[in-house]
Amino acid sequence: MTVFTRVLGALLLLWLSAAIGAAAAEDLPERFAGEARIESQPSLPIHLELRRVGAAVEGSISMPIGSFEMTAIQEGHTITGRYEGPGGAGDMSLIIDGDTLTGTFGLGEAHGTISAQRTDLDAQRFFEPPEANLDLTTAQWLEDLDQLAEILSQKHGSPFHRISRPRFESEVAHVRAAIPQLDGTGIASEFVKLGALIGDGHTEVALPDDQARLPVELFWFEDGLRVIGIAADHQELLGARLIAVDAVAVEEVIDRLRPFIAAGETEWFVRAALPGLLRNPAILAAAGIVDGPSVALTLEVADGDRTQIEMTAKSEAGALAILNGAAPLWRRNETQGLWTEVLADGAVYVNWRSYAGLADAAAALLASLDAQHPPRLIVDLRDNTGGDYNAGRAFVEAIASRPWLNQRGTLYVLIGRATFSAAMTNAVDFMTMTNAILAGEPAGAAPNNWQEARRFNLPNSGLRVGVSTLHYEFLPGQAEVRPGLHVWPEPGDWGAPLDASVKLILSRP
The missing domain is CATH 2.40.128.120 (Quinohemoprotein amine dehydrogenase alpha subunit, domain 2)
Known part of the structure; x- marks a missing residue:
């Protein structure tokens, strides 16, 4: 070479x-x-x-x-x-x-x-949020408190639209004084109250997902809070009505838990949020309802007799036994954002739970509807907690543009206590842009309130904080989005093919 x-x-x-x-x-x-x-x-x-x-x-x-x-x-x-x-x-x-x-x-x-x-x-x-850590020193918690107070008072679009600045500062001072005497879960629970104080549901302090919960689930029916899920060894108590928690009557329990829930949404938002708080012993302790790891529930069973059970929170409670063996229609297929079912009379039921992949799912649905021309379309927003309301509005507009479908008596929309944020907005769109009849309960979200949350994490605990940044007036002059047909959920909705709201719609001429 x-x-x-x-x-x-x-x-x-x-x-x-x-x-x-x-x-x-x-x-x-x-x-x-x-x-x-x-x-x-x-x-x-x-x-x-x-x-x-x-x-x-x-x-x-x-x-x-x-x-x-x-x-x-x-x-x-x-x-x-x-x-x-x-x-x-x-x-x-x-x-x-x-x-x-x-x-x-x-x-x-x-x-x-x-x-x-x-x-x-x-x-x-x-x-990705940092992993939450509630095992902190007093100095670290005080630093997180200062950061939380700054986020709530400076990052929110209008932090003092419901409470005064002096009231807020007084509550912060109260938490500051209490921190040396509280454990991590107690301090985090006080942070939850500070977030709720601002007054809108998008402004919040979220507790860690892995917190221990009681192996029981309740739902607030017209006649009170009843057991809809419970550990298998207590399944005979499914359907029982809650009378007291420890020695505190249920009416007082509700009043003590209200400060942990944003007061600026509707009363139906409270009905949606409160059963979740009842499963959390840390919140129950912070509210002065329980004192210790075990919780005593007094329940009234079907024959009127009362019984008391002791429960201890578990990080992994496992699957609960469900009232009547199955969830109600609006809570089924929880992993699907939009799913449909053709009912006995040919009506099409559409469960619109989330906005993920909505454009493609809606296009496929509309093509199917155009081919079938069903006698009724029932769009269910009762388990939809929000997303991008502009994407949802495009779906509503597509329905409104079809004269055969956009008719009173043909188009129905179901709303309820869990209908929140963008889902509430799109429920208003159905009210104002279509001839839909709304049924169910009033929406959980107030139609004229603060939304568009910005997220933060506290520096030491990693607790997630959300603050609203924009105010919307979707339904000026009205405090809530009310259905034309008000239907309470019933215990009999659990395990039944159809719930009370859908049955009412199908019974109409």
């Missing part, structure tokens, strides 16, 4: 290495994390993942309000293009200068800005 051949071979290897390196660099995504702000609204966390293919740039943009796909062209340091997703679409312009990304974007008639730094984290890890 000559010297020339060896040199040429070395140059070729260098060129190939550089080419392979450049191709690999093009395949590796660039990630940036920071904040986005739309005009005067509070900022939101944002994560961008960009992938270059020559001058073209593709990628994804993730925010708490949703994810968007991006296509763009890069010229020098500037990237210009469009983004599109369930929450909307628009133009955007980005500039990358070293490890810093800045940019602007349009969303409808609004304009926003982006400021971010290069990161190694993907979107899932960036938005």
Whole structure:
């Protein structure tokens, strides 16, 4: 081999290495994390993942309000293009200068800005909350309290729309004084009360998911709180009515738990939230209802006799025995965001539980409806706690655009105590944009209130805090979204093919 051949071979290897390196660099995504702000609204966390293919740039943009796909062209340091997703679409312009990304974007008639730094984290890890830790020192809890007070009073769009600043500061001072005497679960429970004090359901302090719960589930019926789920060794108590917790009468229990629930929503929101609090001994202790790890429930059974059982909370309670053997219609198929069932008379029942994949699911449903022309369509929002109301509104508009379907007596919408946030908004859309008849209970969410929560985590405990940032007036002058046909849930709804609301609709001419 000559010297020339060896040199040429070395140059070729260098060129190939550089080419392979450049191709690999093009395949590796660039990630940036920071904040986005739309005009005067509070900022939101944002994560961008960009992938270059020559001058073209593709990628994804993730925010708490949703994810968007991006296509763009890069010229020098500037990237210009469009983004599109369930929450909307628009133009955007980005500039990358070293490890810093800045940019602007349009969303409808609004304009926003982006400021971010290069990161190694993907979107899932960036938005993943830290693991909660309630085993802290007094100093750490006091630091978290200061942070919580700052978040609630400075990040909320209008923190003192229901309570005064002096009242809020007084409650913070009360918690500060109590911290040295409380354990971690007790302090976290006091934080829950501070969040509820602001008054809207989107503003909250969430307790860790792994907290121990009592192996019992209750539902607030017209005649009181009744057992709908319980440990198998007590299943003879299914359907029993709650009379007292320890020595505290149920009426007093309800009053003591109200401070842990946002008061600015509807009374139906309270009915939805309170049974969950009754399963949590930490909340019961913070409310002064129980004192110790075991809880005594006094229950009234079908023949009027009363019995008392002792229960201890468990981190993993296991599956509970269910009243009449099965959940009611609106709670079935919990993992499905939108599912349908054709009823005996040909009516189509649609359980609209979530907004995940709604556009595709709604398109398929509408195509099926157009082919079938069923005599009735029943859209059930009773187990829908919210999502992107714009995506939901597109679904409502599609229904409204079909004259054969958008008729009074043909179109029904079911709402209830768990109908919250975007689901409430879309229930109002059905009221105002279609000829639908609403049935069930009033929605849990108040129609004119604060929404669009921004999320934070406290620095030491990792507790998740949500604060509302925008005020909406979806139904001016009305305190709640009321159905035209008010139907209470009944114990007999559990285990039955149809519940009382659907039966009423099917009985109408």
